[in-house]
Each structure stands twice: as structure tokens, then as C-alpha cells.
Amino acid sequence: MRYMLLIYENEALASKRTEEEQGANFQRYFAFTQKVRGDGVFEAGDPLLGTETATTVQVNGTEVANVDGPFAETTEQLGGYYILDCETLDQALGHAAEIPAAEHGSVEVRPIMQMDA
Amino acid sequence: MADDRLTAIVKTETPRVRARLIREFRDFDLAEDSLQDALLRAVKSWPVDGIPESPAAWLTTVAKRCAIDVLRREQVHHRAVGLLSAGEEDRDELDVFNDDLMRLIFTCCHPSLNLEAQIALTLRTVVDMSLTQVARAFLVSEKTMEQRLVRAKRKIKQAGIPYTVPESRDLPRRLQGMLTVFYLVFNEGYSATAGDALIRFELCQIAIQMTRQLNRLVRGGAEALSLLSLMLLQHSRSKARVDAAGRLVLLEDQDRGLWDRRAITEGTMLLEKALLARQPPGPFQL
Numbered sequence: 418m419r420y421m422l423l424i425y426e427n428e429a430l431a432s433k434r435t436e437e438e439q440g441a442n443f444q445r446y447f448a449f450t451q452k453v454r455g456d457g458v459f460e461a462g463d464p465l466l467g468t469e470t471a472t473t474v475q476v477n478g479t480e481v482a483n484v485d486g487p488f489a490e491t492t493e494q495l496g497g498y499y500i501l502d503c504e505t506l507d508q509a510l511g512h513a514a515e516i517p518a519a520e521h522g523s524v525e526v527r528p529i530m531q532m533d534a
Numbered sequence: 535m536a537d538d539r540l541t542a543i544v545k546t547e548t549p550r551v552r553a554r555l556i557r558e559f560r561d562f563d564l565a566e567d568s569l570q571d572a573l574l575r576a577v578k579s580w581p582v583d584g585i586p587e588s589p590a591a592w593l594t595t596v597a598k599r600c601a602i603d604v605l606r607r608e609q610v611h612h613r614a615v616g617l618l619s620a621g622e623e624d625r626d627e628l629d630v631f632n633d634d635l636m637r638l639i640f641t642c643c644h645p646s647l648n649l650e651a652q653i654a655l656t657l658r659t660v661v662d663m664s665l666t667q668v669a670r671a672f673l674v675s676e677k678t679m680e681q682r683l684v685r686a687k688r689k690i691k692q693a694g695i696p697y698t699v700p701e702s703r704d705l706p707r708r709l710q711g712m713l714t715v716f717y718l719v720f721n722e723g724y725s726a727t728a729g730d731a732l733i734r735f736e737l738c739q740i741a742i743q744m745t746r747q748l749n750r751l752v753r754g755g756a757e758a759l760s761l762l763s764l765m766l767l768q769h770s771r772s773k774a775r776v777d778a779a780g781r782l783v784l785l786e787d788q789d790r791g792l793w794d795r796r797a798i799t800e801g802t803m804l805l806e807k808a809l810l811a812r813q814p815p816g817p818f819q820l
Contacts (some may be wrong), residue, residue, distance in 0.1 A: 418694040505696035506646060507704070528693050 419460065419502050419529040420509040425493040426522030428467055445517045453501060453512055462499035493522050500529070540580055543589050544573060549662050550631040551593045553638035555601070557697050562659070562687045564601055572597035590631055635660070636747060637697050640708070643715045644695045651686040652715050653722075658683060661719065661740050671722050705752055713761050716745050720765050738769045759804050766801035770794040 434442065446464070453459040468487040475482045487494060496518065503509040506526070513524040548569070555565035572593045586592040642655040654672065657663045663671075669679035689695065700708050723737025745762045752758055 420694075503694070505698070506644075506694040507696050507698075507700065509694075510646075511704070 418504070418506075418509075419500060419531075420506075421527050421529055422499040422501060422509070422513050422516065423495055423525040423527065424497040424499075424516060424518045424522065425525065426496050426518045427492060428494045428496065430521070431496070432467075442517060449515055449517070450499075452515070453499070456512075458501040458503055458508070458512065460500040460502055462497070464497040465495065467496075468494045496522075537581075540577070540585065543585065544576070545662070547590045547593060548573070549638075549660055550635050551590050551597065552659060552662075553634040554590075554594055554631055555597055556641075556659075557634045557637055558598070559601060560691075560697065562690070564604065565597075568597040568601035568604065569593070571600040632747075633699075636699055636751070639744060639747075640699050640712070641690060641695060641697050643708075643712045644690070645708070645711050646693060646695055647686050647689060649714070649718075651682055652711075653718050654679065654682055655686050656715055656719060657722070660744070661737065663737075699751065706755075709748075709752060709755060709757060712748060713745070713757060716741050716748070717761060717765075719744070720768075724768060738765070741765060742769060759807055763801045763804035766797045766804070770797035770801065 450459065450462060453462075471485075471487045473484045473486060473488050475484070499512075499516070501509055501512055503512070506528070509526050513519060513526050516524050518524060551572070552565060552569050555569055556562055559565050559568075575596055576589070576593060580586070639656065639660055642660060643652050647655070650672065654668050657668045657671065658665065665676055665680060665683075668683075669676045672679060674682075720738055720741035723734040723739075723741060742762065742765050745758065745765060749755070749758045749762055
């Protein structure tokens with residue numbers, strides 16, 4: 418079953434990291450990606466640029482509204498994702514717990530809907 | 535007499551057979567439907583042909599046949615074929631059934647389900663309480679409870695909640711949650727104001743059984759030992775707590791002859807063992 422792991426963390430806090438901390442954090446993500454590749458469950462995964470680069474689109478009838486910023490203002494923001502192909506939810510949850518952001522932010526695990534054909 | 539025996543057998547075997555069917559079918563509803571079919575057939579044929587040597591195996595075989603019929607009707611042939619060949623194990627039959635029951639308990643108590651759903655699902659499938667009884671325990675309507683159970687079962691299926699006992703390295707982080715559910719099941723039996731006294735007494739016993747099994751799995755876990763001890767000590771006074779008219783009797787007025795000495799001895803011993811484990815005390819130890 419395929420799962421999307423949505424990585425949330427407080428952007429404001431993350432941006433205050435020193436260059437050294439930033440490098441160490443990057444190293445940990447690199448190691449995690451290597452590990453899930455090695456386990457044969459990795460399908461995709463990317464970090465996202467900050468919410469200051471986000472645009473939210475809504476269409477009302479024929480009116481297209483493009484608004485600066487993320488969909489919702491929350492204390493933690495979506496900062497990246499992984500797609501893993503796991504046997505069970507427990508396996509996906511096990512990997513999610515190894516994502517660095519789980520220690521100070523949150524990782525939401527969502528099964529991906531299976532589309533036949 | 536024969537009827538009593540039949541009822542007793544059905545009562546003890548139902549959760550085990552259900553657990554086994556859920557594992558093999560990976561489908562709560564198909565398991566439940568085929569189990570009901572099999573029970574119906576048992577009630578008809580056992581009084582005539584006699585009770586089979588292994589009622590659980592008999593029920594499992596008949597239920598599987600019923601399930602295969604259903605799947606054939608739905609033309610899901612590949613699944614039906616899979617079921618026919620599944621479950622040929624060499625292990626001791628009772629072990630297989632008991633392992634399946636443990637798997638079912640872990641599935642029902644998965645932290646991805648909310649706590650209420652965990653307890654409701656455990657009461658319904660593991661303890662084999664009726665929908666009416668579970669609804670009454672939560673003080674909600676049967677319809678509301680049914681929807682809750684449907685949602686929980688759907689999540690198990692859609693989110694891929696596994697039907698397994700976690701690996702030993704994952705056990706500790708599951709333990710506290712399981713114990714909480716068991717304790718709430720126990721409390722439901724111990725202090726519930728509604729419902730049949732006999733059913734409530736049985737609830738306590740089932741909660742104790744489940745905690746015992748978990749203890750076997752996590753040898754020496756101080757929290758699991760403490761909870762078991764707490765349950766045994768409370769339950770040891772169950773028979774003295776209520777008088778003939780069903781009224782509560784205060785501790786000082788209780789007939790101590792009705793206390794279960796064996797449970798008290800075991801409970802005290804377990805607590806000492808838990809204290810000796812010298813692990814940081816958890817809520818149940820306190």
C-alpha cells in the first residue's frame with residue numbers, strides 16, 4: 418500500500434537554524450532517504466520551498482482568485498513529503514518516526530487512494 | 535443440559551473463530567457474516583449429530599465454506615481460490631486460534647484508532663458483546679455505535695492497519711495503549727451501573743485474561759504486571775461487593791469469606807514482582 422508522509426514543522430523556528438544546524442539537518446534527511454531506498458519502499462520525496470513562495474488558487478464560478486500565501490495559517494507548515502510503498506500502516510509509521518521533523522514538528526501519514534485501471 | 539453445553543461452547547469459541555477468520559479473510563464483515571452462518575448451522579446440526587471434537591475447527595471450516603460461496607456469488611474467484619488453500623498449518627490448533635485472538639486484540643487497540651473506537655471494537659469483536667450492550671456501555675444509540683464501528687473497521691482496511699502482533703522492538707510503545715484499553719474494559723465490568731451483573735462479572739474476567747496474555751508476551755514488564763495485579767485485587771472482592779438484592783456493599787460490611795483468596799495472593803505476588811523489576815513506575819503501578 419502506498420502512503421504519503423506529509424512533513425510539518427514551524428517554518429519560523431526552522432529558519433532560525435545556523436548554517437551548521439541546517440547542514441546537519443540536511444545530512445539526516447539524506448541518510449533517511451538512503452535508508453528507505455535501501456529498504457525498497459521509496460517512491461518519491463522532496464522538500465518544499467517556504468510558504469512565502471506559496472500561492473493559493475480558488476475558482477468561484479468563472480472568477481479565478483490567486484492569493485498570496487498558504488491555504489491555511491497554522492503554527493506548523495507543510496515543508497516536504499515522502500511517498501513510500503509499505504506492506505502495512507505500522508511499517509509506514511515506523512519510517513515516519515525516523516523523519517527528523519517528527520522530533521520537533523509532526524509527520525502525517527495518509528494512505529494514497531488506489532485507482533484501478 | 536445439552537443446550538447449556540452448546541451455549542457455553544458457542545460462547546467460548548466465537549471470539550477465537552472470529553479472530554481466525556478475520557486474519558484469513560482480512561475482512562471484518564465477511565468474517566462476521568460467515569461466522570454467523572456457521573453458528574446457525576452448528577445450532578441446527580450439533581444437537582442431532584453431536585458436538586464435534588474440535589468445535590472451533592468445525593466452525594472455521596464451515597464459515598470458510600460459507601465465505602467462499604459468498605465470494606463465488608460475487609464472482610471474486612481469485613480470492614475464493616486463495617481462501618481454499620489458506621490456513622494449512624502444522625502447529626497446535628489451539629495455539630493458532632489463540633495467536634489469532636492476540637492479533638485481533640492488537641488490531642482493535644491500534645493507536646491509529648481513537649480510544650473510544652478501540653474500546654468499542656474490542657468489546658464487540660474480542661469480548662463478543664452485542665451491539666446493544668456496547669451501545670449501552672457508551673450511553674449512545676445503537677445506530678451511533680454501529681456507525682462508529684463501521685468507521686473503525688473501514689479505517690483498519692483503508693489505512694492498512696496490520697493484523698499482527700508487533701515485533702518485540704515495537705511492543706513497548708504499544709503496551710501502555712493496550713493496557714489502557716484493557717483497564718477501561720475492566721472498569722466497564724467493575725463499576726458500570728447499567729446492565730446484567732453476570733455480564734459485568736464476565737467482562738472483568740475477560741479483561742484479566744487479555745492482560746494475562748499480554749503479560750506472557752512482554753515477560754517482566756512492570757506496567758503489565760501492575761495492571762494485572764490491580765485487576766486481580768479489585769476483582770477478588772467482586773462477589774462480596776454486591777448483596778443478594780444487587781445493592782453495593784461497603785468494604786467494612788463485606789463478607790470476607792467471599793473474597794477470592796487465590797486472586798489476592800496472586801495479585802500481591804505480581805505487585806511484588808513488578809516492584810522488583812525496578813523500572814520507573816508507570817501509572818498502573820502507582
